[in-house]
Amino acid sequence: MMELPKLPIGDVVEIIVDWIEMYFSWLLDAISTGLGVLVSGFEDLLLAIPAPVLIVLISVLVWFVTRHDLKMTILTALGLLLIWDLGLWELSMLTVVLVLISTVIALALSIPIGIAAARSDTLNTILRPFLDFMQTMPSFVYLIPAVIFFGLGSVPGIIATVIFAMPPALRLTTLGIRQVPVELIEVADAFGATPRQKLVKVQLPVALPTIMAGVNQCIMLALSMTVIASMIGAGGLGYQVLVGIQRVDIGMGFEAGLAIVILAIIFDRITQNLVPKYGSK
Amino acid sequence: MEGFVIVEIVCSGDPPESEPIIRVHGLTKVFGHDPEKALELHRLGRSKKEVHEETHATIALHNVSFEVMRGETFVLMGLSGSGKSTLLRCINRLIDPTKGEIEIDGEDIISMNHEELRLLRRKKLGMIFQNFALLPQRNILDNVTFGLEIMGISKDERNQRAEQVLEMVGLGGYGNSMPSELSGGMKQRVGLARALTSDPDILLMDEAFSALDPLIRRDMQDELLELQERLGKTIIFVTHDLDEALKLGTRIALMKDGAIVQIGTPEEILTNPENAYVEKFVADVDLTRVLSAKDVMRRPEPVAQCTAGPRVALHLMEEHDISMIFVITRHRILRGFVTLEDTVSAVKEGKNLSDILRTDVATVAPDATITDILSLIVQSNHPLPVVDENGRMHGLVSRASILAALARKGGEA
Numbered sequence A: 001m002m003e004l005p006k007l008p009i010g011d012v013v014e015i016i017v018d019w020i021e022m023y024f025s026w027l028l029d030a031i032s033t034g035l036g037v038l039v040s041g042f043e044d045l046l047l048a049i050p051a052p053v054l055i056v057l058i059s060v061l062v063w064f065v066t067r068h069d070l071k072m073t074i075l076t077a078l079g080l081l082l083i084w085d086l087g088l089w090e091l092s093m094l095t096v097v098l099v100l101i102s103t104v105i106a107l108a109l110s111i112p113i114g115i116a117a118a119r120s121d122t123l124n125t126i127l128r129p130f131l132d133f134m135q136t137m138p139s140f141v142y143l144i145p146a147v148i149f150f151g152l153g154s155v156p157g158i159i160a161t162v163i164f165a166m167p168p169a170l171r172l173t174t175l176g177i178r179q180v181p182v183e184l185i186e187v188a189d190a191f192g193a194t195p196r197q198k199l200v201k202v203q204l205p206v207a208l209p210t211i212m213a214g215v216n217q218c219i220m221l222a223l224s225m226t227v228i229a230s231m232i233g234a235g236g237l238g239y240q241v242l243v244g245i246q247r248v249d250i251g252m253g254f255e256a257g258l259a260i261v262i263l264a265i266i267f268d269r270i271t272q273n274l275v276p277k278y279g280s281k
Numbered sequence B: 001m002e003g004f005v006i007v008e009i010v011c012s013g014d015p016p017e018s019e020p021i022i023r024v025h026g027l028t029k030v031f032g033h034d035p036e037k038a039l040e041l042h043r044l045g046r047s048k049k050e051v052h053e054e055t056h057a058t059i060a061l062h063n064v065s066f067e068v069m070r071g072e073t074f075v076l077m078g079l080s081g082s083g084k085s086t087l088l089r090c091i092n093r094l095i096d097p098t099k100g101e102i103e104i105d106g107e108d109i110i111s112m113n114h115e116e117l118r119l120l121r122r123k124k125l126g127m128i129f130q131n132f133a134l135l136p137q138r139n140i141l142d143n144v145t146f147g148l149e150i151m152g153i154s155k156d157e158r159n160q161r162a163e164q165v166l167e168m169v170g171l172g173g174y175g176n177s178m179p180s181e182l183s184g185g186m187k188q189r190v191g192l193a194r195a196l197t198s199d200p201d202i203l204l205m206d207e208a209f210s211a212l213d214p215l216i217r218r219d220m221q222d223e224l225l226e227l228q229e230r231l232g233k234t235i236i237f238v239t240h241d242l243d244e245a246l247k248l249g250t251r252i253a254l255m256k257d258g259a260i261v262q263i264g265t266p267e268e269i270l271t272n273p274e275n276a277y278v279e280k281f282v283a284d285v286d287l288t289r290v291l292s293a294k295d296v297m298r299r300p301e302p303v304a305q306c307t308a309g310p311r312v313a314l315h316l317m318e319e320h321d322i323s324m325i326f327v328i329t330r331h332r333i334l335r336g337f338v339t340l341e342d343t344v345s346a347v348k349e350g351k352n353l354s355d356i357l358r359t360d361v362a363t364v365a366p367d368a369t370i371t372d373i374l375s376l377i378v379q380s381n382h383p384l385p386v387v388d389e390n391g392r393m394h395g396l397v398s399r400a401s402i403l404a405a406l407a408r409k410g411g412e413a
């Protein structure tokens, strides 16, 4: 019986990676340095503010964003106090920094691409298999290319997080714009709107709730991914969980896990309430 | 900015100026990949259904030609799928026709590029949608100013203009409400206001009132008639509903399978259907709601000139065997009436007609419907004069003339 020849997929990938590293090392370095500076700068900024002050500021933010939801505001304040009390404040701030930077980058990429895909069937058809593929991959798989190109640390953590968090925001942006009722598109056309006016004045505003659902998902996925990215040296609460697991220190792992849940709830409530519901004023 | 003052044209009673504002010639629209092949098959005698089965193309409009006059309400009517919406959307080119010519104000709009087309849509064409199509995240004021915003008019100016129009459609003070807070009728008024705010010459309305319940729908129809009277826009109105068509239309075009089968005034369509299809369409119309005083009145005779003496009046009454006679001026302005007894005594006592003239006379307007007239006429024991708003007498309606008209038209239709 003839032995099936092994396809040289691994070799091919290696060649591609080598090629990229050879010709684009300047780009990789620039990204690495830029993100590194951004993370430490942002982290320093958050830590420069005394924890009690920041807790008050965040609670006030929640108060306004949730349109005076007292219960949520108190919950936020208590949750953050608990994190501070557990001595997890600095780690939490690093996690927040990683989540916010990753989310901003992911959205900066996925929303414009999502808009473009909504307007071009060709682009949409090309993107769809990629997005399907990305969403079926287990999340830690994204760590591999990040490590290959950026080594260990926060920067590859952010890169992996960005890639992982992009698909839902992209999909929901495209979906939201494509779901704008035909009649509203006709309104824009019938009144002589330019394609740009149509996008800005009709499509985006009408699609906004859907797009914001994408933003919400994006930020929640980013949070879960930064935890996983601690495996490649991204710091923060995830690292604490990892250490807890390695040392079989249940208490330590649980405390860090609790802090992550608290952050998740706060992020979720803030992003869910960013868009006013139509009908109610 | 020029062009944002609504010019009030008093045109009631006048026939619309007979200058075409829209000309459509040989308009054809085929939905599908190979329009030429579909048309070729159709030319060879295949029906639209067969063409669709063979090529998957739909011939939505086939060789449609008509003109719309400035200031008229042109109604497109026909069964579902007859191509009404397609035709309407070709006029502002939301749909690009396959073939044919469309001119607006003498300008060929088929050859226009995107920029020219946008200008045309902004300045000349307004559209009102069946399901209102208000932008859900904008309040009423911002919905109404949408067209002006697209044109780049300053916020102050467009708000001022929008407030005026909202007032006009009876929604003053609702500027800050959200669309979801309004009833269907109010939303439709917002749709109307949004189109009127840009002050276009032409309003395109695709089943604009069919999402409304019957009572509100009738209100909106009345309101549109009233607005039309004041603003003198050119309106193309698509509807399924013959009653609506007859009420609103200056002229009606009946469509079938992508072609126009008859164009005419409501009267002509009703009394003179050109073929069996139109006949079937109009068979179940309630004539009393459609025919108006001017359709059923008879010649205003006999009448007495106010300069004539009582003897002449008496003679006319005796000759025609009537007990009263209307008195008019030389310019046919109605002055009142005199009764037989009064005239007899006036002759004896040597009085003038003006001494015995009675002015408490019930009149009807030329466009009052038969339904309106009937209630008046049963209370009156003499014919009613048909008088326009200038006081001029056009004719007389009596129970007999109404019955005769109904019998005549009912029999023909």
Ligand SMILES: Nc1ncnc2c1ncn2[C@@H]1O[C@H](COP(=O)(O)OP(=O)(O)OP(=O)(O)O)[C@@H](O)[C@H]1O
Binding pocket: B031, B032, B058, B059, B060, B078, B079, B080, B081, B082, B083, B084, B085, B086, B087, B240
């Ligand atoms: N975008 C489209 N693609 C393919 N076929 C279409 C399209 N729009 C309309 N048609 C077809 O064209 C024909 C005319 O449609 P149109 O919408 O103009 O009819 P209508 O008279 O407005 O009907 P209704 O009273 O139901 O609104 C129909 O057979 C319809 O199926």
Ligand SMILES: [Mg+2]
Binding pocket: B084, B085, B086, B206
């Ligand atoms: Mg239609």
